[in-house]
Amino acid sequence: MKKNSESKAGTSRRDFIKAGTAAAAGFMVVPRHVLGGAGFVAPSDKLVIAGIGVGGKGESDLKSFHDSGKAEIAYLCDVDDRRAAGSVQRFPKAKYYKDFREMLDKEHKHIDAVSVSGPDHNHAIHALPAMQLGKHVYVQKPLTHDVYEARVLTEAAKKYKVVTQMGNQGASGDGVRIMREWFDAGLIGDVHTIYTWTDRPVWPQGIQWPAQKAEVPKELDWDLWLGTAPYKDYVDKLVPFNWRGWWDYGTGALGDMGCHIMEAPFSILGLQYVKDVQASVGTVYVDEFKRGYFPESCPPSSYAVLTFPKTDKTPGDVKIHWMDGGIQPERPEELGPNEVFGDGGNGILFVGTKGKMMAGCYAENPRLLPTSLTEQHKLPVKYERVPGGASGHYAQWVEACIAGHGKKEVSSPFSIAGPLTEALLMANLAIRGSDLRIDNRYPGRNLKLIWDNQNMKVVNFDEVNQFVKREYRQGWELPTV
Incomplete structure (x- = not known):
């Protein structure tokens, strides 16, 4: 080539x-x-x-x-x-x-x-x-x-x-294209609210960094693995998977699953950059009297609300609700009491002025609500399918x-994945801000963070801007574009 x-x-x-x-x-x-x-x-x-x-x-x-x-x-x-x-x-x-x-x-x-x-x-x-x-x-x-x-x-x-x-x-699956065709046909009307959720994390979060360092396995180059992250001694069970729960290396449940689950709202509604975000987080108690504070670790659960400005496909702002750690939104009334919500552990729910539609992770198994409507609306294919679907x-x-x-x-x-990732990481800013303790207080809690997209900064809570661009370990700085 x-x-x-x-x-x-x-x-x-x-x-x-x-x-x-x-x-x-x-x-x-x-x-x-x-x-x-x-x-x-x-x-x-x-x-x-x-x-x-x-x-x-x-x-x-x-x-x-x-x-x-x-x-x-x-x-x-x-x-x-x-x-x-x-x-x-x-x-x-x-x-x-x-x-x-x-x-x-x-x-x-x-x-x-x-x-x-x-x-x-x-x-x-x-x-x-x-x-x-x-x-x-x-x-x-x-x-x-x-x-x-x-x-x-x-x-x-x-x-x-x-x-x-x-x-x-x-993003290459049929599900997101089917839902886009439903939306374009006006079956659920104008969308103003979307709920997204996951049952992750399935790794430890909300915990203290281990006090006992471990011997680095002979097959692992620990310095290269750390790369851009601050130097710390190797600890047991961090690799190959549990790094996801530590802010120095991972991005928590939202980073792990959000790109799979929020992709459909971005594609269908043409969303771009967040205008504001707010969050609340689950807490951990080390005993019945003392609340744990482990700022190096992602919280055990979180709930974030992201506001996106109107697009040419929406009459006004759109809010996406994100929930992880087992939290789920209220089941829609149109869903039968024994019907699976999303895919059970993960899901997407679009709320429109005329109706609702939902899917599981990867936008799989899309359904109109009530689910009986799904078979009633077989629309012509408008968006070309990727051969092999998600596997393609x-x-x-x-x-x-x-x-x-x-x-x-x-x-x-x-051009799509960048803004999508930014949105998820903006929610993480609010999550980290909610758990940021300064002088034994949590000044970032109960705030709506206002985002200046051009200058890439939160304008009403400066302390959280340290997480927009972290300090890289010496010798591992990102090159200039």
């Missing part, structure tokens, strides 16, 4: 390399089409992919790309040899690295695209240098850890003209990368 131009990338890339380790010493980027001369055609008609974070979800992502029949998994990178073992076995011809900077330094001329699937706090630092090298990127959800990073990657996708996709595969999310990106920037649509490009 032809390569995207890698011009304009040299300076930013050198800045990043200078801030990194000696293993990733600076280099001048030379576009592959320049190396091959005019009319250069890649030696393979397959997309050459490098994976960063190749265990767990990273492994399944790479398998899905490979199963498209149009991708070659040529490079693997993971800080933990234990987690990487499955991908190494599955793709024995792929070259293996531990440091993504070394991989990009040595192999960038041979890579077409990069798949990023690691802890949230390193998503941006893994994706942006690849984009600056002209590589297409697929980044797992949530797109980033911080609001600032989401804006940066959204802008980078425009500047470097690469094909982007976030790993919220429900991967092949869709592969084919768009091969076609080249701007040639084929994808379901969750950063």
Whole structure:
């Protein structure tokens, strides 16, 4: 396939390399089409992919790309040899690295695209240098850890003209398209309120950071795993999954599931940036008299309300209610007492002026309410379906990368995924603000945070702005776009 131009990338890339380790010493980027001369055609008609974070979800992502029949998994990178073992076995011809900077330094001329699937706090630092090298990127959800990073990657996708996709595969499913057709047909009228919820977390939250450090497993490079996060001693059971409940690394239940559940409201109503957000959080008591205060950990449950300004599809503002930790909204009257609400643990409920519709996670199993109406309204297909539905999310990106920037649509490009992620992280600002203790008080509670979108700051509670753009560990600063 032809390569995207890698011009304009040299300076930013050198800045990043200078801030990194000696293993990733600076280099001048030379576009592959320049190396091959005019009319250069890649030696393979397959997309050459490098994976960063190749265990767990990273492994399944790479398998899905490979199963498209149009991708070659040529490079693997993971800080933990234990987690990487499955991908190494599955793709024995792929070259293996531990440091993504070394991989990009040595192999960038041979890579077409990069798949990023690691802890949230390193998503941006893994994706942006690849984009600056002209590589297409697929980044797992949530797109980033911080609001600032989401804006940066959204802008980078425009500047470097690469094909982007976030790993919220429900965006390619039939469910969201069916609900969009119902909405467009006026079946539920104008939408003003949406309820979204999840039964996550299924990992520890609302707990104290372990006092006892543990021995770092010999297969794990702890410094590389920490990446952008502040240095702390390794503790047992943090990896590979329980990091999600700690603010230094994860984004809680909202970051984990919100991109799957809130995608449908964004797609259907054309939502963009939040104008205000408020939240309340669950509390933990260490005994019957003393309330626990664990600011490093996400709360055990939370409830946030986000307000979005009107769009060309809504007559006024739209409010999205988010609930996690097992909290659910009141069951709608139109739903039978024994009918499943959402999918049981997760769900989306649209409330319109004429009716309601709901679905489960990934917008699966969409239904009009009462559910008997669903079979009565079989509408013509208005929005083209993605072959394979949600599972086709991967092949869709592969084919768009091969076609080249701007040639084929994808379901969750950063132009959509960026604002969606920002909205979720804005809700996290309110959640963290509600749990922020200053002089033994909680001044952020019971506040509605007003968001200045242009300047990317909360205007009425400055203390929470420290979480819009965090301090990166020295040597791990995000490159400038």
